[in-house]
Amino acid sequence: MNEGTGASEGIGGELGMAAETDLDARGAAVIMREAGERARRELTVNRPAIFVAWALVYLLGYGTVWLSVRGQQPYDAPPGWALALLVVLAAMGLAVTAALTDRAASGVGGATAVRRRVYYLSLAIGWLGVVTMQAALRSAGASRGVIGILSASSPLLVAGVVLVAGTAAWLNWWMFGLGIWLIAVAAFSGFAGPAGTWAVDALAVGLPFLLLAGLRLIRR
Amino acid sequence: MSQDGLDPVIHAPARLRLMVTLAALPEGDHLSFTRLQDLVGLTPGNLISHLRKLEDAGYVRTDKTGGGPSALTTVSLTPGGRAALDRYTTTLRQILDTARPGRVP
Numbered sequence: 001m002n003e004g005t006g007a008s009e010g011i012g013g014e015l016g017m018a019a020e021t022d023l024d025a026r027g028a029a030v031i032m033r034e035a036g037e038r039a040r041r042e043l044t045v046n047r048p049a050i051f052v053a054w055a056l057v058y059l060l061g062y063g064t065v066w067l068s069v070r071g072q073q074p075y076d077a078p079p080g081w082a083l084a085l086l087v088v089l090a091a092m093g094l095a096v097t098a099a100l101t102d103r104a105a106s107g108v109g110g111a112t113a114v115r116r117r118v119y120y121l122s123l124a125i126g127w128l129g130v131v132t133m134q135a136a137l138r139s140a141g142a143s144r145g146v147i148g149i150l151s152a153s154s155p156l157l158v159a160g161v162v163l164v165a166g167t168a169a170w171l172n173w174w175m176f177g178l179g180i181w182l183i184a185v186a187a188f189s190g191f192a193g194p195a196g197t198w199a200v201d202a203l204a205v206g207l208p209f210l211l212l213a214g215l216r217l218i219r220r
Numbered sequence: 221m222s223q224d225g226l227d228p229v230i231h232a233p234a235r236l237r238l239m240v241t242l243a244a245l246p247e248g249d250h251l252s253f254t255r256l257q258d259l260v261g262l263t264p265g266n267l268i269s270h271l272r273k274l275e276d277a278g279y280v281r282t283d284k285t286g287g288g289p290s291a292l293t294t295v296s297l298t299p300g301g302r303a304a305l306d307r308y309t310t311t312l313r314q315i316l317d318t319a320r321p322g323r324v325p
Contacts (some may be wrong), residue, residue: 023236025316026319028231029312032312035236035260038241039243111246
């Protein structure tokens with residue numbers, strides 16, 4: 001998640017193509033600008049694409065699950081086909097995230113690579129933990145409604161906490177804000193009931209992700 | 221230093237590109253030789269030659285791990301190299317500001 005140091009930022013922006021020979025100050029400025037832009041573009045993870053991928057997971061995946069359970073009185077569980085669609089979409093989101101991260105991180109080593117591995121490992125362990133906890137609650141006799149709320153919101157809670165904790169390593173305050181938002185959505189969406197939780201999570205996560213993708217594209 | 225105050229070790233197209241590319245990484249990170257080659261578009265021979273000059277000046281550090289076909293060479297900017305690039309950037313800004321049309325000397 002390299003943001004670059006910007007050593008050449010702002011230099012040579014108005015200048016033409018670099019001369020490869022007989023380097024003068026203007027040519028040097030152009031080389032700095034072009035090399036800096038290329039390095040930042042190639043070494044930075046394409047976050048807008050990742051945000052769009054996860055926005056689709058929430059809007060389509062969670063949205064479909066909500067449509068499939070909204071008429072259930074009392075709440076039972078999402079049908080297999082809706083959960084299967086959600087799993088497929090989540091797998092696609094993970095695949096897009098992994099591919100874009102690998103592309104930027106290829107050949108890069110050192111502290112950033114270690115932080116990135118710990119970050120993704122934390123997410124995986126957290127998600128594994130909440131899935132296990134759901135099984136434990138089910139075996140302890142928790143109602144289907146409780147399991148429904150937990151299934152929808154606990155992955156968000158894990159992602160939010162990892163993002164907030166990750167701010168200590170990355171010092172990226174957008175991560176902190178997003179993490180706080182995900183924790184808040186996970187914490188409060190349950191008040192919409194087991195069926196409504198899926199709808200609240202779909203909109204409260206999917207739409208901000210689309211907004212963030214748009215904002216980051218504009219910033220580029 | 222050259223006549224205009226620009227560090228001659230950095231003030232060459234290929235080496236300038238190398239320094240700026242490595243400076244895009246946070247401190248403490250390094251790039252593999254092959255990824256660096258891909259980013260700056262130099263042949264392996266040219267890249268080795270320019271890296272040697274930068275390494276002799278203490279601006280970059282190369283490390284080799286492993287042996288045989290799995291050997292991996294990594295390149296990183298040293299703190300001294302980052303400081304040298306900052307000085308180069310400052311000097312370049314001053315030169316460009318002075319040369320800007322309409323400026324009274």
